[in-house]
Amino acid sequence: MLVSREGAGRARDYQHDMGAAAAIAGREGGRRGFSRRGWMVMASLTMDVVTTIGTGIVIGALLIIGGLLIGVWLGRRGNAAETNQQLRAHELLEMIRALSSWTHGMAGEVTQYETHLRSLLAGSSEPGGTGESPWLEEILKSNEQLRVRLQESERLLDEKAKEVDSYLSEARTDTLTGLPNRRAFDAELARRFAQWQRYGTPLSIAIVDVDHFKKFNDTYGHLAGDFVLASVARALADTVRDSDMVARLGGEEFAIVMPSTAIADGAHAARRFCEAIRGKTWEFEGIALKVTVSVGVAQAIDSDLAASLVKRSDQAMYAAKETGRNRAYFHDGVTSQPVGDSPARLSAASRSGVPAHLESVCDGLRERLIEVTRK
The missing domain is CATH 3.30.70.270 (Reverse transcriptase/Diguanylate cyclase domain)
Incomplete structure (x- = not known):
């Protein structure tokens, strides 16, 4: 159940990282007082941060579900009826491929979001900036961690898809002659x-x-x-x-x-x-x-x-x-x-x-x- 454990870990870690970033943002805002631009930036990012946290949770949940399905399938494939076995395997393969594609797309969105954050961070570091750097840096750090974890999730999902695909190919081929069975x-x-x-x-x-x-x-x-x-x-x-x-x-x-x-x-x-x-x-x-x-x-x-x-x-x-x-x-x-x-x-x-x-x-x-x- 490697996938499910790592999926749960990613969700928990990301929630913790984003929570820490939000706490720092709150402390900085109260201690130093944001300019009008600072509060506008904070407001514009709030929904993105919430969405990104939700993304981390959803990815974790989906990976847990995927891990459970793979574990149950691998555990029962020797005992299940062959026709139902093949149907479940095909459904699982399609689910993994769809999830991998979705994860790849989400990783691209996170990269774009990170680019936006870096431009804001660069602006805050200029003379006369608003001083939002500490909390932006924390959000940027958390975003980078999510991007890395998404890429790792995509790699794991691709591995599982290849495993299931290989099993399906073997299950439809006669080992002696190489013909369809x-x-x-x-x-x-x-x-x-x-x-x-x-x-x-x-x-x-x-x-x-x-x-x-x-x-x-x-x-x-x-x-x-x-x-x-x-x-x-x-x-x-x-x-x-x-x-x-x-x-x-x-x-x-x-x-x-x-x-x-x-x-x-x-x-x-x-x-x-x-x-x-x-x-x-x-x-x-x-x-x-x-x-x-x-x-x-x-x-x-x-x-x-x-x-x-x-x-x-x-x-x-x-x-x-x-x-x-x-x-x-x-x-x-x-x-x-x-x-x-x-x-x-x-x-x-x-x-x-x-x-x-x-x-x-x-x-x-x-x-x-x-x-x-x-x-």
Whole structure:
């Protein structure tokens, strides 16, 4: 809880410094008697001093709250549900960044205020000055201390933001392959599925599973298995478009989110995935290693939820395994079909990927295009 303790200390210290400055100002005013200009300066600074004291208190309070949130989050992150954990972490990161930005801005305002005080102090030191120097010097000193503390607060907040940001990045990345993990895949799928529902943009999902992987591990060992999984991940990532996401779901299973992809194109992509892995040979500790994959692909259709789209892709992948592995199947909304054997089925499945509420719009556009081309 370093942040919260330092935050509380800053608030207390600044209150004490500004209180001392105010006391000196009062003593000087009573003992020496201010000129008219002196009292006007004092009045003009009163609200600024009160505001600055309030700023110190607010910063201290916010840092205490930030420290408490960070402490609670770090303490519970191993036990909380993953989805809620990610949500809280994102909210905390945004809060820290906003507070850091606010602190940076406040430090700039304090610097401007300090410049104003220095000009007043310079004026009071001139011949015929009003003699406000002692209390101005104390306020100036306190202001400088606040500026330094604000800068330190900003540094601490930036450190915490980097810590949370690093955690979020690690939490969404598979450590073995460097690919996005299941959590990141679910988030991307939800985003793309929402786009499909709203705009009718085609969306296809492919599930890729390494064939006979348990036997491979038993034969070559887990280190070789890990090496091959990382190699398969790189090969898949090199095969997809920039807009696609390749993720590792777990074990030897991968998934590819393919936005703006109807089933015909998705099926061709699935075939490329098979060919890309089939054509690779990897060397590990002097041993040449080869594997194959089974791929299932499905396009979002009107009856789908995100989960059912993944399920249909999974069913197509298992159909590929059951018929010999090292091949790709697509799900047309009813059954699984081998890629390349059913062009008519692919065409029908592509059409079924249009959400029902947009189908009439598409039909109207299609008819209009036919009319225009006939002319």
